[in-house]
Amino acid sequence: xxxxxxxxxxxxxxxxxxxxxxxxxxxxxxxxxxxxxxxxxxxxxxxxxxxxxxxxxxxxxxxxxxxxxxxxxxxxxxxxxxxxxxxxxxxxxxxxxxxxxxxxxxxxxxxxxxxxxxxxxxxxxxxxxxxxxxxxxxxxxx
Amino acid sequence: xxxxxxxxxxxxxxxxxxxxxxxxxxxxxxxxxxxxxxxxxxxxxxxxxxxxxxxxxxxxxxxxxxxxxxxxxxxxxxxxxxxxxxxxxxxxxxxxxxxxxxxxxxxxxxxxxxxxxxxxxxxxxxxxxxxxxxxxxxx
Numbered sequence: 001x002x003x004x005x006x007x008x009x010x011x012x013x014x015x016x017x018x019x020x021x022x023x024x025x026x027x028x029x030x031x032x033x034x035x036x037x038x039x040x041x042x043x044x045x046x047x048x049x050x051x052x053x054x055x056x057x058x059x060x061x062x063x064x065x066x067x068x069x070x071x072x073x074x075x076x077x078x079x080x081x082x083x084x085x086x087x088x089x090x091x092x093x094x095x096x097x098x099x100x101x102x103x104x105x106x107x108x109x110x111x112x113x114x115x116x117x118x119x120x121x122x123x124x125x126x127x128x129x130x131x132x133x134x135x136x137x138x139x140x141x142x
Numbered sequence: 143x144x145x146x147x148x149x150x151x152x153x154x155x156x157x158x159x160x161x162x163x164x165x166x167x168x169x170x171x172x173x174x175x176x177x178x179x180x181x182x183x184x185x186x187x188x189x190x191x192x193x194x195x196x197x198x199x200x201x202x203x204x205x206x207x208x209x210x211x212x213x214x215x216x217x218x219x220x221x222x223x224x225x226x227x228x229x230x231x232x233x234x235x236x237x238x239x240x241x242x243x244x245x246x247x248x249x250x251x252x253x254x255x256x257x258x259x260x261x262x263x264x265x266x267x268x269x270x271x272x273x274x275x276x277x278x279x280x281x
Contacts, residue, residue, distance in 0.1 A: 035210055038209055038210065038244065039209045039210050042209050044185070044207075044208065044209055045208055045209025045210065062209075062210055064208030064209040064210055065208055066185075066186065066189075066206025066207055066208045066213055067181045067182045067184075067185035067186055067206060068178065068181070068182065068204065068206050068213070068215055069206065069208075069213070069277075070208075070280075071208045071210070071211065071213075073210050073211070095278075095280050098280065099280050099281070103280070104172075104279055104280060104281055105277060105278075105279060106277060106278050106279075106280055107275060107276065107277045108275075108276055108277075109249070109271075109273040109274065109275055109276070110273060110274045110276055111272065111273055111274075112271075112272030112273060112274065113272070118274060118276065121276050122276075124278075125278045126276040126277060126278045127276060127277060127278065128274055128275070128276055129251070129274075129275045129276065129277055130253075130254040130255075131251040131252060131253055131254055131275050132251065132252040132253075132254060132257060132260050132270060133249065133250075133251055133270070133271045133272075133273040133274070133275055134249070134250050134251070134252060134260065134263050134264075134268040134269060134270055134271065135247060135248065135249050135250075135268060135269055135271045135273075136237075136247070136248045136263075136266070136267050136268045136269070137246060137247050138212075138237060138240070138241050138245060138246055138247065138248065139241075
């Protein structure tokens with residue numbers, strides 16, 4: 001299968017946001033549409049997307065950095081088209097995106113229940129860190 | 143006591159190094175102030191904050207925003223100045239700066255062996271998530 005990975009265009013918004021929703025990556029008070037618009041095409045973040053030879057969306061990934069670390073979010077592959085290395089290729093493309101910006105440490109978070117995802121990342125070189133993850137939702141500005 | 147929260151400058155690097163060597167014993171060289179602070183000041187200068195008491199640097203917090211999530215790193219207060227609320231002042235200031243960038247959610251990681259610190263963050267409204275942090279060094 002020929003795979004093309006490129007930064008997402010504005011016109012990819014609908015397909016990618018649908019994929020993020022279909023992949024179960026939008027939970028709680030998450031808003032994939034808002035996230036897509038916030039991340040895509042920025043100096044310090046972007047959304048990358050994988051397409052097949054017919055231009056159909058196969059998967060996508062959000063990548064960003066904050067000078068200290070690179071972060072991967074919304075790593076997603078069309079559920080009907082998994083098992084062909086698309087996820088691995090997307091992570092590699094995001095790592096290349098970060099390496100081009102001199103980022104050394106790449107981090108991501110895996111939900112506690114998602115052992116399959118943790119195994120996938122372990123196979124491609126990621127290590128689990130023995131840390132306690134904490135999170136806070138900021139009050140939206142008035 | 144007059145404590146002021148300030149944006150850090152290049153001139154603070156030596157004092158930040160002293161603070162971090164006291165707070166984060168055993169740090170690798172790549173995590174020391176001389177390596178980390180210039181990168182942050184060049185990239186997101188508003189997100190590196192220090193606490194000063196009468197001009198003396200006594201605390202730090204380094205925030206990050208990756209376009210999606212806010213991150214908090216390197217919260218440190220000099221041992222001589224702990225339990226006076228300085229960490230809380232630093233955290234509130236960092237949250238304000240992240241909020242100004244459009245950030246709606248902050249993630250942070252506490253070292254597993256340092257679980258007492260989790261109470262500090264819980265009091266500030268942070269909740270423990272069942273997420274796992276995974277990482278890889280690329281180069």
